[in-house]
Amino acid sequence: MFIVLVEWEVAQSSADAFRDLVLLQAKNSVQEEAGCHLFDVGLSLPL
16 A cells, blocks of 8 residues: 645635646546555645
8 A cells, every 4th residue: 555645725706716626636546546546635724
């Protein structure tokens, strides 16, 4: 098993588009990449 943890800082003006693309990438990875069974995406909200 491999785990990759990535942390991004995204400008608020780009946050919605970035989130949509990351979620699409997660869906595509699970559907199309052999051996990829899970792609978690965690989002944190600004305080």
